[in-house]
Amino acid sequence: MNTTAYLETTAEAEAIRIHDVVKQYENGTLALSGIHLSIREGEFVSLVGPSGCGKSTLLRIMAGLDQATSGQVQLQAGSAANKEQASFVFQEANLMPWRTVLANVALPLEISGVPSEERKARAMASLEKVGLAGYANSYPRQLSGGMKMRVSIARALVSEPKLLFMDEPFGALDEMTRHRLHEELLSIWSQSKLTIVFVTHSVFEAVYLSGHVVAMEAHPGRIKQVVPIEEAYPRTNAFMTSPVFGEKVRLITNTLS
Amino acid sequence: MMQANGQATTTSVTMMAKDGVPPIGGSTKKHRQLVYKTATPVVFILFLLAIWQLGVRLLNTPKYLLPAPSDIWRAALKGFPDLLQAAGNTFAAALLGFLLSVLLGTAVALLMMASKWIRWGIQPYAVVLQTIPVVAIAPLVVIWLGPGMNSIVFISLIVAIFPIISNTNLGLSSTDRNLVQLMRMYKSGTWTTVWKLRFPYALPYMLGGMKISSGMAVIGAIIGEFVAGIGGGKGGLGMAITSAAVQMQTSFLFACTIAASLLGMAFYLSVAAISHFTLRHWHESAIGSDKD
Numbered sequence: 001m002n003t004t005a006y007l008e009t010t011a012e013a014e015a016i017r018i019h020d021v022v023k024q025y026e027n028g029t030l031a032l033s034g035i036h037l038s039i040r041e042g043e044f045v046s047l048v049g050p051s052g053c054g055k056s057t058l059l060r061i062m063a064g065l066d067q068a069t070s071g072q073v074q075l076q077a078g079s080a081a082n083k084e085q086a087s088f089v090f091q092e093a094n095l096m097p098w099r100t101v102l103a104n105v106a107l108p109l110e111i112s113g114v115p116s117e118e119r120k121a122r123a124m125a126s127l128e129k130v131g132l133a134g135y136a137n138s139y140p141r142q143l144s145g146g147m148k149m150r151v152s153i154a155r156a157l158v159s160e161p162k163l164l165f166m167d168e169p170f171g172a173l174d175e176m177t178r179h180r181l182h183e184e185l186l187s188i189w190s191q192s193k194l195t196i197v198f199v200t201h202s203v204f205e206a207v208y209l210s211g212h213v214v215a216m217e218a219h220p221g222r223i224k225q226v227v228p229i230e231e232a233y234p235r236t237n238a239f240m241t242s243p244v245f246g247e248k249v250r251l252i253t254n255t256l257s
Numbered sequence: 258m259m260q261a262n263g264q265a266t267t268t269s270v271t272m273m274a275k276d277g278v279p280p281i282g283g284s285t286k287k288h289r290q291l292v293y294k295t296a297t298p299v300v301f302i303l304f305l306l307a308i309w310q311l312g313v314r315l316l317n318t319p320k321y322l323l324p325a326p327s328d329i330w331r332a333a334l335k336g337f338p339d340l341l342q343a344a345g346n347t348f349a350a351a352l353l354g355f356l357l358s359v360l361l362g363t364a365v366a367l368l369m370m371a372s373k374w375i376r377w378g379i380q381p382y383a384v385v386l387q388t389i390p391v392v393a394i395a396p397l398v399v400i401w402l403g404p405g406m407n408s409i410v411f412i413s414l415i416v417a418i419f420p421i422i423s424n425t426n427l428g429l430s431s432t433d434r435n436l437v438q439l440m441r442m443y444k445s446g447t448w449t450t451v452w453k454l455r456f457p458y459a460l461p462y463m464l465g466g467m468k469i470s471s472g473m474a475v476i477g478a479i480i481g482e483f484v485a486g487i488g489g490g491k492g493g494l495g496m497a498i499t500s501a502a503v504q505m506q507t508s509f510l511f512a513c514t515i516a517a518s519l520l521g522m523a524f525y526l527s528v529a530a531i532s533h534f535t536l537r538h539w540h541e542s543a544i545g546s547d548k549d
Binding site: 063065088090092094096097098107108110111112139140141 | 433435436438439440441442443444445449453454457460538539540544
């Protein structure tokens with residue numbers, strides 16, 4: 001109920017509005033019940049919670065990959081933006097092994113019929129954003145896990161989306177690589193007007209990255225609390241060791257347990 | 258004891274030196290092993306041939322029963338133009354049968370993927386096709402298509418098509434689900450998804466099927482020539498084998514059989530080479546474990 005209040009009072013444009021979304025599986029399990037959420041344009045929002053809290057399902061419903069049983073999801077209501085301007089980054093890099101890195105990044109443009117020259121240029125620009133321009137002609141098998149994920153992010157960015165949905169994208173990476181990707185993602189995000197919705201099971205990751213953390217709980221999946229992280233961007237390593245950081249982590253962890 | 262220990266340490270160190278330059282000791286050892294591995298079967302067959310030659314000469318076995326290797330060699334040289342023409346005809350028929358089986362088999366597998374009704378309808382008969390003895394339906398084919406090339410190619414096609422259908426079908430239906438979802442997210446149409454995702458994904462499976470089919474197409478062509486071949490050199494190896502058998506030219510019969518098996522091998526190796534070339538960038542089967 002009061003979960004949407006923090007945003008409705010502001011005048012800024014909404015990127016996503018979720019109204020009373022319910023998801024029930026065919027076997028009767030209630031995956032999501034009565035979800036209300038509003039996400040502002042240009043915001044970085046994380047969904048955290050234990051497994052079974054429906055955070056991934058909620059993300060997939062937002063992205064249009066899954067259907068809600070009832071309720072509405074509006075993407076940038078009133079504006080020209082729609083689902084065509086949304087991209088999704090999966091838990092795995094999901095690259096096609098027979099395509100070069102460049103051809104993998106260009107895939108979304110290829111499917112929407114962008115001419116060859118333009119799509120190469122745009123894919124290259126997107127690869128530059130993730131620092132992999134030098135690997136354009138490599139094949140995915142030649143890359144490390146972190147690099148594969150970067151290619152996956154470059155592919156999501158190539159269509160110049162307004163909305164980026166990320167489903168535990170860094171879950172399988174080692175700590176060092178993950179942290180480097182956090183910084184890169186934040187830098188890409190701050191240089192664009194991207195709205196990012198990020199699903200994770202790591203409270204630390206959520207607090208470090210987000211402007212708002214949506215804490216969810218399971219059985220049935222619902223929003224417990226929306227925690228604002230007021231710390232200004234760009235965020236540095238110092239933030240991770242600051243008392244504010246610890247306080248936010250503790251608050252969210254307590255909410256979840 | 259000391260020395261044994263020392264050696265053990267050396268090998269474990271050399272084994273650890275991955276990626277970089279192969280350690281010298283391991284390399285020559287590997288190299289030597291490769292030479293032995295290639296030489297052993299050659300030595301083995303030479304040994305068998307020598308026994309064969311010697312046995313036939315000592316026992317004075319009549320040529321029409323069992324010719325010596327030297328007799329077979331002489332017969333092959335003497336009948337070389339005939340042998341070459343026959344092998345050429347068989348090659349043409351087998352190639353045509355093989356190519357048609359690839360085209361038709363892939364098309365059938367695509368249809369089976371596109372519609373579950375077609376899949377349910379066809380699947381059992383694809384298996385039945387595999388179990389019908391080809392020798393039994395070959396005369397039927399000749400009745401329908403008449404003797405000659407048409408029937409031969411058709412019989413080769415029947416023999417070669419099953420592995421293509423079954424492997425392509427397997428490949429098309431085992432596409433990575435996440436990638437299917439990705440394509441759906443990009444609003445890719447059904448045929449775009451087939452062309453850009455399912456087809457490349459199925460390619461290693463298809464090439465596996467084609468490797469099996471290639472040898473079978475040659476066998477099919479020869480069976481076809483047995484029943485539908487026209488006389489003379491035009492009948493291919495199948496016909497040459499039949500006529501050599503009837504005339505008790507056992508040496509030439511052997512030569513034809515060897516030619517047939519060489520043809521099948523050449524066919525298989527070509528398809529295997531094409532397969533390797535196509536998959537060399539990305540598929541595990543073509544990359545080799547030492548490079549990863």
